[in-house]
Amino acid sequence: MSEFQEQLLHADEERIKICRKYLSGRNNQIIDQWEDPDFGLYYKIDRYGFIHTDKLSRDFDEQERKEKEVEIQRAQKWLKMVKNWNKFKETNREKLQRRIYKGVPDKLRRSIWLKLLNIENQMSQPSDNKNEPSIYNKMLLLGFKYSTEVRQIDNDINRCFRDHEYFRERYSTKQQQLFNVLVAYSMYNMELGYCQGMSTITAVLLIYLDEEEAFWALNTLMIDKKFAMHGLYIVGFPKLMRYLANHDKILTKFLPKLKKFLDKHNMDSVLYSLKWFFVIFVERIPFSLCLRIWDIFFLEGERVLPAMAYTILKLHSTKLLKFKDMDAITDYFQYKLHKNFGYTDNFVIKTLEISLNELRTRKMDLPPPSDNIELPKCELGTFIEPTIEKKLGLRSSCFSDTEKNVTDLVIARSEENGNSLDVIDENLADEMSNLNTVTNISDYEGELSYMDDDLDDEITYTNSHQNRKSLTCTSITSISEDRRSISTLNQQNFEEIVKDDDGEYRFKELISNSIDCNT
Amino acid sequence: MSYAYLFKYIIIGDTGVGKSCLLLQFTDKRFQPVHDLTIGVEFGARMITIDGKQIKLQIWDTAGQEAFRSITRSYYRGAAGALLVYDITRRETFNHLTTWLEDARQHSNSNMVIMLIGNKSDLESRREVKKEEGEAFAREHGLVFMETSARTAANVEEAFINTAKEIYEKIQEGVFDINNEANGIKIGTVSTPTNPSIGSNLPGGQSSNSCC
Ligand SMILES: Nc1nc2c(ncn2[C@@H]2O[C@H](COP(=O)(O)OP(=O)(O)O)[C@@H](O)[C@H]2O)c(=O)[nH]1
Ligand SMILES: [Mg+2]
Numbered sequence A: 001m002s003e004f005q006e007q008l009l010h011a012d013e014e015r016i017k018i019c020r021k022y023l024s025g026r027n028n029q030i031i032d033q034w035e036d037p038d039f040g041l042y043y044k045i046d047r048y049g050f051i052h053t054d055k056l057s058r059d060f061d062e063q064e065r066k067e068k069e070v071e072i073q074r075a076q077k078w079l080k081m082v083k084n085w086n087k088f089k090e091t092n093r094e095k096l097q098r099r100i101y102k103g104v105p106d107k108l109r110r111s112i113w114l115k116l117l118n119i120e121n122q123m124s125q126p127s128d129n130k131n132e133p134s135i136y137n138k139m140l141l142l143g144f145k146y147s148t149e150v151r152q153i154d155n156d157i158n159r160c161f162r163d164h165e166y167f168r169e170r171y172s173t174k175q176q177q178l179f180n181v182l183v184a185y186s187m188y189n190m191e192l193g194y195c196q197g198m199s200t201i202t203a204v205l206l207i208y209l210d211e212e213e214a215f216w217a218l219n220t221l222m223i224d225k226k227f228a229m230h231g232l233y234i235v236g237f238p239k240l241m242r243y244l245a246n247h248d249k250i251l252t253k254f255l256p257k258l259k260k261f262l263d264k265h266n267m268d269s270v271l272y273s274l275k276w277f278f279v280i281f282v283e284r285i286p287f288s289l290c291l292r293i294w295d296i297f298f299l300e301g302e303r304v305l306p307a308m309a310y311t312i313l314k315l316h317s318t319k320l321l322k323f324k325d326m327d328a329i330t331d332y333f334q335y336k337l338h339k340n341f342g343y344t345d346n347f348v349i350k351t352l353e354i355s356l357n358e359l360r361t362r363k364m365d366l367p368p369p370s371d372n373i374e375l376p377k378c379e380l381g382t383f384i385e386p387t388i389e390k391k392l393g394l395r396s397s398c399f400s401d402t403e404k405n406v407t408d409l410v411i412a413r414s415e416e417n418g419n420s421l422d423v424i425d426e427n428l429a430d431e432m433s434n435l436n437t438v439t440n441i442s443d444y445e446g447e448l449s450y451m452d453d454d455l456d457d458e459i460t461y462t463n464s465h466q467n468r469k470s471l472t473c474t475s476i477t478s479i480s481e482d483r484r485s486i487s488t489l490n491q492q493n494f495e496e497i498v499k500d501d502d503g504e505y506r507f508k509e510l511i512s513n514s515i516d517c518n519t
Numbered sequence B: 001m002s003y004a005y006l007f008k009y010i011i012i013g014d015t016g017v018g019k020s021c022l023l024l025q026f027t028d029k030r031f032q033p034v035h036d037l038t039i040g041v042e043f044g045a046r047m048i049t050i051d052g053k054q055i056k057l058q059i060w061d062t063a064g065q066e067a068f069r070s071i072t073r074s075y076y077r078g079a080a081g082a083l084l085v086y087d088i089t090r091r092e093t094f095n096h097l098t099t100w101l102e103d104a105r106q107h108s109n110s111n112m113v114i115m116l117i118g119n120k121s122d123l124e125s126r127r128e129v130k131k132e133e134g135e136a137f138a139r140e141h142g143l144v145f146m147e148t149s150a151r152t153a154a155n156v157e158e159a160f161i162n163t164a165k166e167i168y169e170k171i172q173e174g175v176f177d178i179n180n181e182a183n184g185i186k187i188g189t190v191s192t193p194t195n196p197s198i199g200s201n202l203p204g205g206q207s208s209n210s211c212c
Helices: A002-026 A058-083 A085-091 A093-101 A106-116 A121-122 A135-146 A149-159 A173-187 A200-206 A213-222 A238-256 A256-264 A271-277 A287-300 A302-321 A326-339 A344-361 A388-392 A401-419 A419-424 A428-442 A443-450 A453-457 A460-473 A481-488 A491-498 A507-518 B019-029 B066-075 B091-096 B097-107 B131-141 B155-173
Strands: B004-014 B041-052 B055-062 B081-087 B112-117 B144-146 B185-187
Touching: A002 A149, A058 A085, A058 A256, A085 A093, A085 A388, A093 A287, A106 A121, A106 A200, A106 A287, A121 A302, A135 A173, A135 A213, A149 A173, A149 A200, A149 A344, A173 A200, A173 A213, A200 A213, A213 A428, A238 A256, A238 A271, A238 A302, A238 A401, A238 B081, A271 A302, A271 A401, A271 B041, A271 B066, A287 A302, A287 A344, A302 A326, A302 A344, A326 A344, A326 B041, A326 B066, A326 B097, A388 A460, A401 B041, A401 B066, A419 B155, A443 B144, A491 B185, B004 B019, B004 B097, B004 B155, B019 B055, B019 B081, B019 B155, B041 B066, B041 B155, B066 B097, B081 B097, B081 B155, B091 B097, B091 B131, B097 B112, B112 B131, B112 B155, B131 B144
Parallel strands: B004 B055, B004 B081, B081 B112, B112 B144
Antiparallel strands: B004 B185, B041 B055
16 A cells, blocks of 8 residues: 555544544543543533633622513513514514614524524425435535544534533534534535634534534525625635724724734734634623624624724723733733623623724725635535645645735734834824713613613614614625525535435434445 | 843644643643634743743744644744644644744744644553654754643643743854844843843843833
């Protein structure tokens, strides 16, 4: 056997070994004790399932209690809305928006996400053969057999939300689902495959959705024009580059003093904002707030990201300006804001609405569109032969032009930031007025904290009302077109692989069998 | 906090070899399997003492997935030290050292001190790369070598501190131009009270003008 064949065999074996582990789950295997996190005797699980080892303060309990109370009060209205979703969406869009900004009751989050991401429609595919596996199941099976991303996915599941009750235990049901969804998706969208960060996104989806739903939700986030996260994750991160450039511009315009300060400390936006854009603020702001950003993101689409990034800096500008060095600043961005954001979730959402408005007025709510298409070029479900390096799991030694450009771009931007201190001065006056906006809204902070639901149907305050009106233009569903290309999926290609000898589909067995004959 | 010098480090190597765990063990003195995934670059810092002087290590932890190298590469510039990490239980991570080294050499200053680290030494039963192999690779490429365990903390302090010592010696020898921040070294603003003479101790008779 040639060395090459040997390496290929080795890579195959490794993939199979990993897949087996997830197939058999927690039973039937030895898991070293150190692999599962130990939370000691005293811990508490918050309402979202996260485990806290430090005692949660009374305020925290009190806040959870209040939140739940408000949500129970609101639940009826929400239930009605979910039932009549289509009608409501068309005739009462404004009310829908207003309610989502005010907060989706956690119990209904699953239903709302399914609606906002149009999951049900994507899943109800027409099929002549009842026994035929779904697209998802086909992709999963193929993924187990051919995905080159298995090793990386396994690696990342091992460190994904291990402080959450669902993901805490190695090979737990949710870990299995996370593995399946990512492996299947790496097959479905082979131009993208798997990129770090997608594990985090999918894990949040899986806290609320089932396995197959999460797969389609992930797909929507990647390829629907409204979110188009595909361009964030592909080689060269083209969309990220545009976001970062836009973010710098926003700072120069609206927060010049802070921009100058960050530049002075070499705090390039690449250093603090990657998780904001890549994983939509997960683990950079408290989870309860993050969920609300996700709700609004699902409703409004990608313009929420630049606005939230701006909002974070706006709200914390005064604090940041006091820091003496880079360590303190990064510590603040990396850990402090996640632990305690310093403002109530409701207040942050209000500020976000104002930011959205500000940016839209100045036409800075989205970066300029790209010249290249940042969506998949091939039809989804098309098999693309992986490179030898991918197959063997090797680092490629040559550096593509796209990659080189990115490196140059990152370097150039950080140097430019160092030199652009003069331009910024001109905008300093503006910044003061911006900061004033923040103090103004804080006047009704108390009032907003736990708003009574009776206000629901009234215009609570002008500022955000204007906001919502202008938001109406974004459409909720632009997925139907994509559905069509999914249904014309490259069938023949997969038929043979998926059917067993008798021409029948028996999915679970199929997976383990296919893995067995590989060995 | 005041320091005599600040050294900038980067930690590089394949994904999953334990870079973030090493950093956490060094800065927080704990092994934490519960930590988030590194996306792009992340950051940690700790103060150490060498030769009676306070030295601050500013450490950049990088994402290992190949896709991210286009971003992480730009942070090689301006590093005085690098920890190049592989996992002794996974041979591929050792096989990839050459490309990592090329990457690092190409994009950093030539004086950067590189420490080769074979991590997860606690998993002896799963070992795939012999210690001798690590030593040989290091010898061949002029690196310092150590096996560590981020889980048991074995050799973790040593890895970071020995790298700092090498940098410090290079400064003493006048190899590093410490007035050029691009070399990853900064002179502190204030000396500690116990070391009133740090400023004038600088090699090459440089003045203690602060650089910040
Ligand atoms: N047994 C053992 N496991 C380790 C050690 N260091 C890291 N790990 C494990 O390897 C996984 C990946 O480590 P991480 O630091 O995230 O890798 P990175 O991608 O290089 O930053 C962690 O989840 C740990 O469980 C070590 O020294 N011993
Ligand atoms: Mg890491």
